[in-house]
Amino acid sequence: MAFQIIEGCVNCWACEPLCPSQAIYLPPGGAGSARPHFRIDPGKCTECEGDHADPQCASICPIEGVILDGLGVPLNPPGSLTGIPPERLAATMAEIQAR
Amino acid sequence: MLELKVLGQEGVGGGPAGGCTSSGCGGSLDALAHLPEHIRAKVHNHPCYSEEAHHHYARMHVAVAPACNIQCHYCNRKYDCANESRPGVVSELLTPDQAVKKVMAVAASIPQMTVLGIAGPGDPLANPDRTLETFRQLTEKAADIKLCVSTNGLALPDLVEELCQHNIDHVTITINCVDPDVGAKIYPWIFWKDRRIKGRKAAEILIERQQRGLEMLVGRGVLVKVNSVMIPGVNDQHLEEVSRVVKAKGAFLHNVMPLIAEAEHGTFFGVMGQRGPTHDELQTLQDACAGDMAMMRHCRQCRADAVGMLGEDRGSEFTLDKIESMEIDYAKAMEERRQVHAAIEANREAQRKKSGESFVSLSALKVRKKETRPVLMAVATTGGGLINQHFGHAREFLIYEATDKDVRFVGHRKVDLYCSGGDTCGDADTTLEKTIRALAGCEAVLCSKIGYEPWGLLEAAGIAPNGEHAMEPIEDAVAAVYREMAAEGRLERPAPAKLRLTA
Numbered sequence: 114m115a116f117q118i119i120e121g122c123v124n125c126w127a128c129e130p131l132c133p134s135q136a137i138y139l140p141p142g143g144a145g146s147a148r149p150h151f152r153i154d155p156g157k158c159t160e161c162e163g164d165h166a167d168p169q170c171a172s173i174c175p176i177e178g179v180i181l182d183g184l185g186v187p188l189n190p191p192g193s194l195t196g197i198p199p200e201r202l203a204a205t206m207a208e209i210q211a212r
Numbered sequence: 213m214l215e216l217k218v219l220g221q222e223g224v225g226g227g228p229a230g231g232c233t234s235s236g237c238g239g240s241l242d243a244l245a246h247l248p249e250h251i252r253a254k255v256h257n258h259p260c261y262s263e264e265a266h267h268h269y270a271r272m273h274v275a276v277a278p279a280c281n282i283q284c285h286y287c288n289r290k291y292d293c294a295n296e297s298r299p300g301v302v303s304e305l306l307t308p309d310q311a312v313k314k315v316m317a318v319a320a321s322i323p324q325m326t327v328l329g330i331a332g333p334g335d336p337l338a339n340p341d342r343t344l345e346t347f348r349q350l351t352e353k354a355a356d357i358k359l360c361v362s363t364n365g366l367a368l369p370d371l372v373e374e375l376c377q378h379n380i381d382h383v384t385i386t387i388n389c390v391d392p393d394v395g396a397k398i399y400p401w402i403f404w405k406d407r408r409i410k411g412r413k414a415a416e417i418l419i420e421r422q423q424r425g426l427e428m429l430v431g432r433g434v435l436v437k438v439n440s441v442m443i444p445g446v447n448d449q450h451l452e453e454v455s456r457v458v459k460a461k462g463a464f465l466h467n468v469m470p471l472i473a474e475a476e477h478g479t480f481f482g483v484m485g486q487r488g489p490t491h492d493e494l495q496t497l498q499d500a501c502a503g504d505m506a507m508m509r510h511c512r513q514c515r516a517d518a519v520g521m522l523g524e525d526r527g528s529e530f531t532l533d534k535i536e537s538m539e540i541d542y543a544k545a546m547e548e549r550r551q552v553h554a555a556i557e558a559n560r561e562a563q564r565k566k567s568g569e570s571f572v573s574l575s576a577l578k579v580r581k582k583e584t585r586p587v588l589m590a591v592a593t594t595g596g597g598l599i600n601q602h603f604g605h606a607r608e609f610l611i612y613e614a615t616d617k618d619v620r621f622v623g624h625r626k627v628d629l630y631c632s633g634g635d636t637c638g639d640a641d642t643t644l645e646k647t648i649r650a651l652a653g654c655e656a657v658l659c660s661k662i663g664y665e666p667w668g669l670l671e672a673a674g675i676a677p678n679g680e681h682a683m684e685p686i687e688d689a690v691a692a693v694y695r696e697m698a699a700e701g702r703l704e705r706p707a708p709a710k711l712r713l714t715a
Contacts, residue, residue: 123290125334126278126305127403165406172408173281175289194283195480196400196410210485212445 114183115158116168121179122150128170128180134159137170254381254435257326257553258358259522261382261437261465263510263621266522267597267686268556271327272318274311275304275517276342280334281366282402282418284388285480286441286471289334304517304532305333308345316354317535318519320545322526323552325519329360331384332516337367340374347378356546358382362439366402366418368425376432383429384467385422386439389447390457392416397446400480423461430462437465437508442489442497443481444471452500459505466501467508470494491653495622509623512608521595523608523624563597563685584703586615589690590625590651590675592659599681599689603662609651612686614694619687625650648673656693658686 118128118137129137129151136157142149153170160183161168171180171188177195178187192198197205259266280289306314315328328350330336336343347359361375362384375383389395395415402414409417429436438458440451447454455466471488473481489497498507512522520526590609592601608626612619627647644666651657654675660682662670670677681689697703 124278125280125289127280127289127334127338130279130339167407169406172406173279173403175280175283194400206484209445209481210487212486 114160115155116153116160116170116183116188117155117181118151118153118170119179119181120150121176123176124148124150125175126151127173127175131169131173132158133161133164133169254358257556258382259327260329260360260511261435261508263508264560264597266510267593267595268324268560269327270322270325270519270521271329271514272315272325272519273329273331273514273516274306274314274346275333276306276308276311276346277330277332277336277339277516278305278334279338280332280364281338281404282335282364282414283400284364285398285400285486286443286473286482288478288482290478306532308342308349310532310535311346312349312353313540314530314532314535315350315357316540316542316545317538318530319354319357319549320538320540320542321529322520323545323549324521324556325357326553327358327360327382328354329362331362335364335367336361337363337371340367340371344371344374344378347380351379354542356549360384362386363425364418365422365425366404367421369421369428372425372428372432372434375429376434380434382435382437384437384439385426385463386441387419387422387426387454387458388440388443389415389450390419390423390454391450392419394447394450395419398441398443423457426458426461426463436463437467438463439467439469439511441471442468442494444487444489444493446486448489448493448497451497455501455505463505465506465508467511468494468498468501469511469513472513491623491625498623509621510610512624559596584616584698586613587656587694587697587703588613588622588654589693590654590657591686591690592657593686597685598683599658599686600660600683603657603659603666603677603679606659609654609657610686611654612690614690616698619690619694627651644669648675651675655697658689658693 115136124139129139134157136154136159137151138154139151140149168188174180174189175194177189177191177193180188182188192202255261255265257265257269259269259271280287283289318325330343330346343361347361350357350359359378359380360382361380363386365385365387368383368385388398392412392415395418396412399415399418401408401410402418403409404414404417426436426438438454440447440454442448442451451468455468458466471481471486473479473486473488475482475485498509501507510522514522515525515527517527518525519530589612591599591612592603592606592609593599594601606627608624610621611623611625613622627650647666648669651670651673656676656678657670658678658681661679662677667677678693681692684692694703
């Protein structure tokens with residue numbers, strides 16, 4: 114099984130040096146909106162099996178929903194990185210705006 | 213007899229660090245007097261550490277450090293933008309080799325550039341190989357440039373030893389809290405020992421690492437500045453304690469910056485509608501912290517690839533494709549740099565001597581003995597410590613507070629440039645109105661020249677335009693305008709309602 118990085122990746126480079134299998138790469142390409150984002154080589158990705166308890170790319174990625182597991186499920190689902198679950202978003206927003 | 217003088221300009225202290233012109237500034241002599249001579253000498257020509265130096269010297273950042281090991285709610289990791297000026301934003305990421313070439317190109321073209329910092333766009337110490345390789349090459353190839361690094365502190369304790377080996381003697385740590393409950397509202401997670409850690413526990417680890425890093429650096433004699441982002445309702449009440457704690461541990465300068473949280477920047481705080489502080493709130497907090505340590509008030513919160521004087525960005529002159537074609541004779545550039553620095557120092561010395569004589573007796577001005585009230589004034593300058601910029605060309609104004617005792621720098625305010633002298637004038641009214649709003653609380657604006665239209669609008673807003681002190685040293689001119697206001701009897705009435713100077 115292998116992970117994949119999908120559109121939405123902001124190319125922050127945080128994951129690339131952490132991968133124990135050197136499976137993460139930035140394809141060559143254009144600038145601006147045509148610029149490619151980081152990808153995971155499915156032939157190399159081991160999901161960090163045997164190297165780390167937690168998959169490294171998904172543990173440092175700052176963007177929710179852009180790294181998927183082998184079944185296509187986001188490893189960082191909505192609300193998991195902001196700490197605010199979707200159902201509490203409106204209430205939290207009101208609280209923050211009252212500051 | 214009451215005397216009105218410009219504090220700090222009478223050449224107190226002596227030595228190379230002498231001459232900071234304001235009691236509230238980054239490099240205030242009194243505040244730095246406890247430091248050994250060789251350390252004061254280190255900040256003398258550092259625009260980010262000395263308020264006075266920032267009128268004369270330039271800095272640059274190289275964007276070699278993309279990755280980050282924590283998330284801050286005021287940061288969006290999508291940093292690639294040419295049109296924004298704020299921390300964490302860059303246009304192109306550089307390899308260490310490209311960064312070194314860029315530094316040498318800038319050093320040759322802008323000889324007043326004395327300082328190279330690595331500040332991101334991620335956390336420099338979360339990219340230790342790239343950051344340290346850049347420093348290693350520069351120590352060797354451009355020995356006359358000071359090297360600085362800023363960090364969130366998480367990886368700092370592990371890298372103190374190596375930083376010291378590379379002659380890094382200025383380190384900035386961003387410390388927004390010393391209480392994990394406050395931290396949990398700012399940092400949703402950290403990446404620590406191969407795991408993502410969330411919530412209060414994350415803040416607890418980060419705070420512990422920041423404090424340990426601070427102690428280790430101070431123990432090694434490294435100058436440490438602490439940056440804090442003021443977030444209303446989150447850490448605004450808490451930052452006075454942060455100031456006390458970091459001072460006690462030996463940080464030499466505290467820089468309290470306003471939260472930048474525009475919704476269009478896409479940060480968590482921006483999107484959620486968290487507000488930033490008002491000018492008044494920021495200044496009140498800075499004044500409250502100033503009781504505990506030297507405060508920095510001239511920070512421009514620049515981009516991680518900024519080039520030039522503080523408040524300006526000449527990065528577009530030094531893009532990768534442009535520097536590739538530049539041939540640099542660094543030995544020749546070093547010689548020119550030495551000459552330019554000597555000229556700047558001669559100029560600073562002359563300004564200090566001249567100002568030292570500018571004692572003015574208030575009794576001579578027939579001012580009654582009772583205290584006159586403080587006044588805020590805005591100044592348009594392009595550098596050199598002089599009033600030398602056209603009102604319509606100013607992208608920002610420096611704010612000074614004049615009292616019957618001294619003149620001190622208290623901050624700066626950014627404005628949208630309202631006049632580019634061309635076809636953008638269709639929007640002039642609204643932008644000019646924005647500029648005037650940004651100057652709220654000021655009673656005068658000093659500039660080299662000013663147009664007819666803004667003159668009238670400023671007067672209507674209760675801000676006196678003044679172009680009579682062009683090319684004069686800023687503090688002298690502010691003091692002179694204050695004396696004129698005193699002589700006209702304008703300082704006896706209470707300050708306008710919105711002018712709240714201290715808490």
